[in-house]
Amino acid sequence: MMRPRRSRRTRSLFSFVALAGVLSFTSACSKDDPAKAESDVPADAQPEDAGKEAEDTPAKPDLPEGASLLAKHVEAAGGAEAIASFESILIEGTVDTGKQKLEGTSKLWWKKGGSFYLEQNIEGVGMSRAGYDGETMWTEDPISGLRKLEGKEAVSYIQNSAMFPAHDWQQHFAAANTKGKQTLDDGTEVWEVELVSEADGPPVTMGFDTTTGLLSFMKSKQVTAMGEMPFEAYAEGYEAKNGYQFAMKKRSSVTGLLELTEEITKFEVNVEIDDQMFVFPNTREAVPADPTKQPPVEAPAETTG
Numbered sequence: 001m002m003r004p005r006r007s008r009r010t011r012s013l014f015s016f017v018a019l020a021g022v023l024s025f026t027s028a029c030s031k032d033d034p035a036k037a038e039s040d041v042p043a044d045a046q047p048e049d050a051g052k053e054a055e056d057t058p059a060k061p062d063l064p065e066g067a068s069l070l071a072k073h074v075e076a077a078g079g080a081e082a083i084a085s086f087e088s089i090l091i092e093g094t095v096d097t098g099k100q101k102l103e104g105t106s107k108l109w110w111k112k113g114g115s116f117y118l119e120q121n122i123e124g125v126g127m128s129r130a131g132y133d134g135e136t137m138w139t140e141d142p143i144s145g146l147r148k149l150e151g152k153e154a155v156s157y158i159q160n161s162a163m164f165p166a167h168d169w170q171q172h173f174a175a176a177n178t179k180g181k182q183t184l185d186d187g188t189e190v191w192e193v194e195l196v197s198e199a200d201g202p203p204v205t206m207g208f209d210t211t212t213g214l215l216s217f218m219k220s221k222q223v224t225a226m227g228e229m230p231f232e233a234y235a236e237g238y239e240a241k242n243g244y245q246f247a248m249k250k251r252s253s254v255t256g257l258l259e260l261t262e263e264i265t266k267f268e269v270n271v272e273i274d275d276q277m278f279v280f281p282n283t284r285e286a287v288p289a290d291p292t293k294q295p296p297v298e299a300p301a302e303t304t305g
Helices: 008-020 050-056 066-077 080-084 151-160
Strands: 088-096 103-111 115-122 126-132 137-141 145-148 173-184 189-197 204-209 215-224 227-241 244-254 258-269
Touching: 066 080, 066 173, 066 189, 066 204, 066 244, 126 151, 137 151, 151 189, 151 215, 173 204
Parallel strands: none
Antiparallel strands: 088 103, 088 258, 103 115, 115 126, 126 137, 137 145, 173 189, 189 204, 204 215, 215 227, 227 244, 244 258
């Protein structure tokens, strides 16, 4: 029986989402629906006495500082002392691509200091990997092969791989700006905080429940060889691990293109991890980061059975 062949772009998208899935399962109390921004009334649609009404309307209170909302989240999730107790983390889980009807598995090894190694194996796509040893960010997938990432592409992966982004935000970002308050479809209100990269990477927006202080969602752009791709990640079913809250399920999507659901099946704390896992495997030939300099990809031969 002939297997369905997928286009190079489709397989690249799967590989991208697999690697972008390293976006952390950090403490998150997510809602099923994204936030909806309050729309402003166009100026030409306002009544004639709009100016008078504006004068009579009390001034809006100052927004809370972004840094204070990040700190509130850390405390709500378990506190900085609990975070300090994590020397390493091993996470295993399942991957489901939904409409594409493909399934797979994922494994993530993380170590204090930000080093990590990720494997995701998706049916019909193959194995995708990513690693960071504190200096070199690299990826490997069935389309582009083994690559050292550079510039904005490397920065975006490193930013999105933080295990405790609200606690460690100053390591990667220059500012935390509160964008405002949004309302989810179920009526829950969230504060949106935008983290501004200090290394010319894409900004990251985090949504925090105004009541619990817990993280509801994260949004950003992943820089790839195919260009910038906006993605969102929503978390569900959080549980306490070593005194800190982690989401056990996450829904990610590349806006308008691909959706991915990941569910944790194994979560181990302070396990032994060989640092060589994070290091770029230089025993293999690296593919240039510039896609125009990469060798052509040969289409697999059709098989019949």
